[in-house]
Amino acid sequence: MNWIFPDNINTDLITPGRYNQTTDPKELAKICFIEYRPEFAKQVKPGDFVVAGRNFGCGSSRETAVTSLKHTGIEAIVAKSFARIFYRNCMNQGLLLVIGDTDGITPEDELELDIDRQKLVVKTQGREIDVLLPRMMLKLRDEGGIVEYLKRHGLGALEELAKL
């Protein structure tokens, strides 16, 4: 299913400061949206999409917000736009962020990403949405994040990323 969120979802809502005191990904997945949307962490299933409005992930740089979302097993976050640090953090962890017009997507819609054509297919509505998936985002998702990438190719491979 799709979990629909409005504009300006900040990282304090994803992992509030008072719960945000561990480095354990499994524990962090349990507190995802703990106060803002308490049913999320209990009901979210691997492959689900998070669908949001503008400026998703704004506010604090806390990377626990990304770790927490990633370890719920979601497929991707689709939003009209993302905040800068959150976007970098997701690239670095290999969690796919998709920029596109999310208006009209419902919790029940069946979504499929066509990465080659840069389209989000809303199968249940018989329509396609243009999306933006930069090469670095896809490369780091395929590599499993920047840490796995540098482990595999050496620290010197950082230079190669800037050439993508």
Added chain:
Amino acid sequence: MGQNLPEKIFSAHCGREVHTGDTVIAELDLVMAHDTTGAWAIDPFREIADKVFDPERIVFPFDHAFPAPSVAMAHLQKKVRTFAKEQGIRIRTDGVCHQLLAEEYVKPSMLVLGADSHTPTSGGLGALTIGVGSTDAAVALATGKNWFRVPEVIRIVIEGEMPHGVFAKDVILHIAGMLGTEYSAYKIIEFAGPVVEQWSVPERMTLTNMCAELGAKTAIVPSDERTREYLASQGREDDWEANGPDPDAEYAETIVVDVSDLVPTVAQPHDIDQEAKVEDIEGRPVDQVFIGSCTNGRIEDLRVVRSIWEGRELNRDIRVVITPASRRVYLQALEEGLVEFFMKKGVSLTNPGCGACLGRQGGVLDDEEVCVATSNRNFPGRMGSPTAEIYLASPATAAATALRGVITDPRPYLPQAVEG
């Protein structure tokens, strides 16, 4: 082609001339991570390296929750302490990371990476100071570098005459109200104009600090004589150099803000662009006033508070928490008699650090409580209960509010001589 100031600083750290739109690898002068983001950087660091690139160019301030308020935080801090000892990195426990960076570390024209969203603060010294997350910090700790896209730059020119009772905080809250929370996403804001040129570095840092809330990659004020004065006041005039954009520099956009008609301003719950004039919402009851943070916890801010409280009593029903931004600020306050003055007014004066700003300790709010805070975020749950309400304001508005227990316009209480 002329370069704006961020392009010049990126170029100096890339070994070649770079321009907006380029993706580059840049050498870093300084890497900062704190007691929480630092803890999360250690595991990814160990995956890719054994030794940090240069312990002298790394600092770990413990500020988000120090001394530890819980076993969980004590555990994170022990993890960072063990790592820092092994790598020869200095841990600081004497203030908010951004304040320490401004006081002791950042020089004009530096490129600094900080694992905290308010890293733009030190842009007030003419440096390029960029906030990132913990994995980026881990890459920087290992390599002394990171990748960046040289972004579009928005020039904001601030002009006019600053009215009585209006401070740098009111100006940036007004700009946030004008532009919204996403206007400068992925971009850098370069400030200019006669008002900013007159301002001291602490005032400039209030401005650059809050540009994080506009989505900016960072914000910068060119280094000038006022920057030299600030560095001299911190005992490091030798670190000064002047910098600035080329006369024919290109900008994505130039925005002119005239401050002449501004009045004391707040951001209402629950976002920083919910601008309101204090005079329009005066009288709303308040449970707590918080004066502190990397936005407004400096000695200049504490002096404004005293000027309003001198010869007056605080409202008995309100709680007032003051958190100096650093030990240096605290010691200066002690020297000037401010500590005794605040204690006798019944204030809770806490140790330097982030304090109540992020709701972990030192002034956590209960359900539906209302707080006037000099900090930078008023998201639901930021300072405690998700139903608490936070109004962001200048230290003057916060101090006047503490006198009456309701939101209060500071202008009738400010002596004419005190200027922002």
